[in-house]
Amino acid sequence: MTHSAVLVTLISFAILALAYVVYGRFLARRIFRLDDSRPTPAHTMQDGVDYVPTRVPVLFGHHFASIAGLGPILGPAIAVIWGWLPAVLWVVIGSVLIGAVHDLGALTVSLRYRGRSIGDVTRELIGPRARFLFLLIIFFLMSLAMGAFVNAITSLFLSFNPDAIIPSFGLMLVAIGVGVAVYKLRVGLGPATVVGLLAFAALIVWGTEQPVLSYDWFVTPQTRAAVEEARAETTEDGQPVLESPYGATAVITHLRATGQTAAAADLKHTVDDIGTLQQPTVRTMWIVVLLGYAFAASVLPVWLLLQPRDYINSFQLYFALALLVLGMAAAFFTGHEANVIDAPMVRWNVPDAEGGIFPFLFVTIACGAVSGFHSLVSSGTTVRQLNRESDALPIGFGAMLTEGALAVLVIMACVAGLGAVAWQNGGPYTSWKSAGGLAAPLSAVVQGGGNFLERLGIPLQYGMAFLAVTVVAFAMTTLDSATRLLRFNVEEIFRSMRLTVLANRYVASAVAVAGIAMFSLLPAGKTLWVLFGTTNQLLAGLTLLAVSLFLFKLGRPVWYTLLPMFGMLTMTIWAMVAKLVNLFHESPVQWLLIGVSIVVLAMTAWLIVEAALSFARGREGFKLPGEPGARGGEEEERDEAAAHTHLG
Secondary structure, three states: OOOEHHHHHHHHHHHHHHHHHHHHHHHHHHHOOOOOOOOOHHHHOOOOOOOOOEOHHHHHHHHHHHHHOOHHHHHHHHHHHHOHHHHHHHHHHHHHHHHHHHHHHHHHHHHHOOOOOHHHHHHHHOOHHHHHHHHHHHHHHHHHHHHHHHHHHHHHHHHHOHHHHHHHHHHHHHHHHHHHHHHOOOOOHHHHHHHHHHHHHHHHHHHHHOOOOHHHOOOOHHHHHHHHHHHHOEOOOOOEOOOOOOOHHHHHHHHHHOOOHHHHHHHHHHHHOOOOOOOOOHHHHHHHHHHHHHHHHHHOOOOOOHHHHHHHHHHHHHHHHHHHHHHHHHHHHOOOHHHEOOOOOOOOOOOOOOOEHHHHHHHHOOOOOOOHHHHHHHHHOHHHHEOOHHHHHHHHHHHHHHHHHHHHHHHHHHHHHOOHHHHOOOOOOOOOOOOOOOHHHHHHHHHHHHHHHHOOOOOHHHHHHHHHHHHHHHHHHHHHHHHHHHHHHHHHHHHHOOOHHHOOHHHHHHHHHHHHHHHHOOOOOHHHHHHHHHHHHHHHHHHHHHHHHHHHHOOOOOHHHHHHHHHHHHHHHHHHHHHHHHHHOOOOOOHHHHHHHHHHHHHHHHHHHHHHHHHHHOOOOOOOOOOOOOOOOHHHHHHHHHHHHHOO
């Protein structure tokens, strides 16, 4: 029996849309009780740097680009190896009942606490020790996640999509131009958007025609000569042997096929390995460049780079979503094979896999269904730009459902757009090992999506380039936003330790980048992604725990957040323990990842105990900021000092 990609997609989209209209509005009005008569932190604390009242279309784009990133693309692209049905069900059900509830809840709690992050608010909901534990868990999560992102972006630039380099970095200049035009020169948002999008489109064409082939920059002269010869080689009819744009993977394959094994090994080393100061590799160079960009983006005013960059990127993603849907529809109506789902519906046993659907599917697909990282974006940057409380519904709940829609399209690109060859012997989804590292599944999305776009008459080369830029651009928007959030987190850690002299944006940004560098320089591949997924989903469960406490203290129904919390904590602790066991059997043993896993598990257990004690204390004495008798000032400083003392 064959299944249609279009029909599966339309059913999924219909469920997501209905959930927004019915369940989202119910939560916003009855449970979280959003109230436009309350001034938001963007107005009460406006500073022109982090607190900036922003219109819904702009803020939605900024928020969506920040939470989307690689999460709803890479996770589903890996997880479909267990079958398309479990992946689709987890994305749709998870994003409605868990992910969107989580995001809206975190945004609402932060609103009620004057724009403070969810980690900082745990001091009021659970206690001072809980706040410090939460901040430490966030630090490890963000560092892990961005380390994986930096690795994936670097691999895409080198191995598969050198055509994405010029558009990805050129967009930074376009974004700065849009930010200056709108906020300083008072140019209308409409004209600035049109010019920005046209400039971005020109960058994509430029990148496609002139890909930056950086993978041979640090090889020996002999290897470079072999690479140049491979690029110039043609077939009998005069066509290039290597179809442009081509990354290092295609070149290495060609060199091996022609017997040039030494050149292939040298090229593979500079692309895959971390070098030294004496013998640098191009991989190390790109990691350093990306870390430098992350530092700069984290200290610049939000209106200058992050907000306009994410805003422009959001149009790119809307366009990509629309083209993918139209491409699938064209395949459906023309009876093309790209509409037929070629993957198995369910695949319980995957060769070489470290585990099965339970629990690893639920941590491999993170951001497409639920993500603790979203709570940091919601309560770290988005809340500081929210113009009205009611805007939290489309931005918090709606953006999560849109991300779920993106994840469904990614799944269809991998299970239908790629074709049956991907699931046959020798294909990328034959086994866990054949799927490769982090860049290979992303390349599968680009190729499968490019086949959909080809149904619309878009040349495959340009369609794949457009999707590659979409993937990389969103990964970089998450990298810069996450580094900024990590900076906020580090500042809060320093303040809680009474090291206020270090709690400035430059020192905190340097520490944040150092944390990311620690993990980005590990040769961990998919291991790093799975560990990020477990930590990320663990944070989602802890965030739902904090939101449940918030509702409980106010005397409101808690089951809408408490039941998802139990599910997330159970599944992710199970996955983390299983992954920890697997790490001990890897060669070489990744002691840093083992240590981080143990520390995060221990802090999680402690935090759950602290939360249970807070539930036991009941509602007596609970006050929101601004209410008579609410906590503040010297009392908060004493609690911070006490937390530091108790935690050693």
